[in-house]
Amino acid sequence: MRASALARILGVGVAAVVLSSGCRAKEPAAAGPAPTSAAAAKPAAKKRTIAVIPQGTTYDFWKSIHAGAVKASRDLAAAGTPVEVIWKGPLREDDREQQVQVVEGFVTQKVEGIVLAPFDRNALARPVDEAAAAGIPVVIIDTAVESPAPISVVASDNHKGGELAADELARILQEKGKVILLRFQEGVASTEAREKGFEERMKSTHPGVRIISSNQHAGATRETAKTAAENLLNRFADVNGIFAPNESSAVGTLLALEDSGRAGKVHFIGFDTSPDFVPAMRAGKLDGIIVQNPFGMGELGVKTMMRHLEGETVEKHIDTGVTLVTPANLDSPESQRLLSPPLDKYLD
Numbered sequence: 001m002r003a004s005a006l007a008r009i010l011g012v013g014v015a016a017v018v019l020s021s022g023c024r025a026k027e028p029a030a031a032g033p034a035p036t037s038a039a040a041a042k043p044a045a046k047k048r049t050i051a052v053i054p055q056g057t058t059y060d061f062w063k064s065i066h067a068g069a070v071k072a073s074r075d076l077a078a079a080g081t082p083v084e085v086i087w088k089g090p091l092r093e094d095d096r097e098q099q100v101q102v103v104e105g106f107v108t109q110k111v112e113g114i115v116l117a118p119f120d121r122n123a124l125a126r127p128v129d130e131a132a133a134a135g136i137p138v139v140i141i142d143t144a145v146e147s148p149a150p151i152s153v154v155a156s157d158n159h160k161g162g163e164l165a166a167d168e169l170a171r172i173l174q175e176k177g178k179v180i181l182l183r184f185q186e187g188v189a190s191t192e193a194r195e196k197g198f199e200e201r202m203k204s205t206h207p208g209v210r211i212i213s214s215n216q217h218a219g220a221t222r223e224t225a226k227t228a229a230e231n232l233l234n235r236f237a238d239v240n241g242i243f244a245p246n247e248s249s250a251v252g253t254l255l256a257l258e259d260s261g262r263a264g265k266v267h268f269i270g271f272d273t274s275p276d277f278v279p280a281m282r283a284g285k286l287d288g289i290i291v292q293n294p295f296g297m298g299e300l301g302v303k304t305m306m307r308h309l310e311g312e313t314v315e316k317h318i319d320t321g322v323t324l325v326t327p328a329n330l331d332s333p334e335s336q337r338l339l340s341p342p343l344d345k346y347l348d
Contacts, residue, residue, distance in 0.1 A: 047082040048113070050305055051106040052298065055119040055142070056093035056220075059247050060343075061272050061294050065117065065141065067346040068298025074346075075299075076306055083306060086111065093248070094185060094220035096123045103127035107134050113309055115301040117142040120187040137308055141301040142294070143190035151308050154300045154318045158190045161290045161322040162197025162245065165269045168288050168324055169241045170206035172267050177240035180232050181214040182225070182253060184246050194245040194271060194290075212236055218249035225252020226259075233260050240267060247272035250289070254280055273339050281327045288326040295341035296320045 052069045054062040066087050073085045086106075090098040099119050104127055106114055114131055116138055118124035125147040128138050132149035140150045143158075169179060181198055184191035195214075202209055213232055218225035225248055233239065233256060242257075244250040250270030254277075257263040263285035270277060270289045280286035297320050308314050325335045 045080050045082060047084060048306065048309055049084045049086065049111045050113045050115060050302055051086045051088065051109075051111045052115045052302065053099065053102050053106070053117065054087075054089040055099065055117050056095075057089050057091055058093075059272075060274055061247050061292075062089070062117075063343055063347065064273075064294035064341045065298035065301075067341060067343045068295040068300075069115070069302045070298075070346040071295075072299045072302035072306075076303065081306060081310065083302070085302060089117075090119075092220055093119060096120050100124065100127050103131065107131045107136055110134075111136060113137050113139070113305040115139045115141055115298075115305055116145075118145045118189075121146050121189040122187060137305065139301050139305045139308075141297045143188060145189070152304050152314045152316055152318060154297055154304060154320060155190065156292045156297075156320050156322045158193035158322075159197035161271065161292070162194035162199075162243075163201040164322060164324050165194070165243050165245075165271065165288075165290050166198045166201035166206065168326070169243060169267060169269050170202065170209045172287055173209055173240055175206055176208040178210050178212045178236070178238060179241040179243065180236060180239055181211055182229060182232065182242060182244050182249055183214070183217045184249050185217055185220060191245045191271075198243050198245070209241075212239065218244065218246075218252060220248065222248045222252040222255065225249040226255045227252075229253040229256035230260070233257070233262060233266070242266060242268050243270075244268075245271045247274050250274070251276055254286060257285065278330065278339065281325075281330055284327075288324055291323045291325050291335075291338045293320045293338060 054065055056062055069085050073083050076083050088102055096119055107130060114136055121144055124145050128145055128147045128149050131138050138150045140153045142155050181195060183195050199214060202211055216228055216232060218228045229252055242253055244253045251274055257266060267287050269287055273291055277286055277289055300318055304314050323338060329335050
């Protein structure tokens with residue numbers, strides 16, 4: 001849950017060479033067909049146009065997906081299957097109407113494929129169905145949509161991510177204490193799955209840890225999340241731990257803990273990556289984050305779409321994984337790969 005320049009990765013066209021009859025060499029009748037060059041024998045690969053539509057364009061999570069999509073387009077062009085990736089999405093993650101309009105616009109434009117991270121699983125179902133009815137395949141990334149139309153879903157196991165957060169927070173609290181689940185927003189399938197995984201795991205496996213609040217939502221920005229977290233910290237002075245299920249809610253919670261002087265005193269697990277999180281972990285203000293692979297989502301989303309357009313059968317579900325990053329494994333190669341995707345290499 002990151003504004004970026006529109007990425008257009010242009011395929012290389014191959015020009016045909018036409019020879020006039022006056023320039024054609026006269027051949028003996030017995031000779032076979034004139035030899036042809038490899039370039040003349042193999043037609044130029046068709047350049048495909050794929051739209052990639054994120055939930056928002058502000059946070060680092062979406063910038064990582066963008067960079068992965070650009071990498072895919074470069075890899076495909078190098079392999080002889082050029083593709084133009086058009087990146088367009090709402091500025092704010094809670095702008096359902098704008099995301100619906102973006103999808104509808106690309107259907108009207110008749111792009112050849114859409115890779116979509118739907119903000120609202122219900123609101124985006126109709127546009128996805130309409131795209132499929134128009135003959136435009138859709139690959140879903142990051143979060144699900146209430147439609148059978150997508151050819152593939154490329155996403156993390158978000159329920160598992162919530163379980164990892166519950167296990168780590170319970171371990172830190174030595175299996176006893178009071179915790180808060182600060183939800184993100186209603187209708188977002190990915191964060192709802194994380195919240196459900198956290199809540200179910202804590203109740204079933206860690207009965208000594210009690211969830212004292214789970215009905216408050218952070219909202220779409222770090223500012224609204226900070227306000228929500230401040231209200232909860234004021235209301236529950238005896239809280240021992242907090243879980244925030246996405247980047248913006250985690251950043252807002254971190255700010256609230258810092259401003260209240262309780263950072264490092266109230267244990268805290270977040271989700272996704274942000275430039276704020278590594279320094280916070282090193283300073284003991286953040287106990288860990290559940291990290292996805294948004295760069296891989298963007299790359300696999302585009303490559304999966306291209307495989308489908310080229311006639312291949314693609315997997316219905318592709319799990320891009322979740323990983324717990326803590327101060328203990330922060331500097332491992334795997335953690336650094338997930339925390340620091342090569343954005344500068346692929347984005348202007």
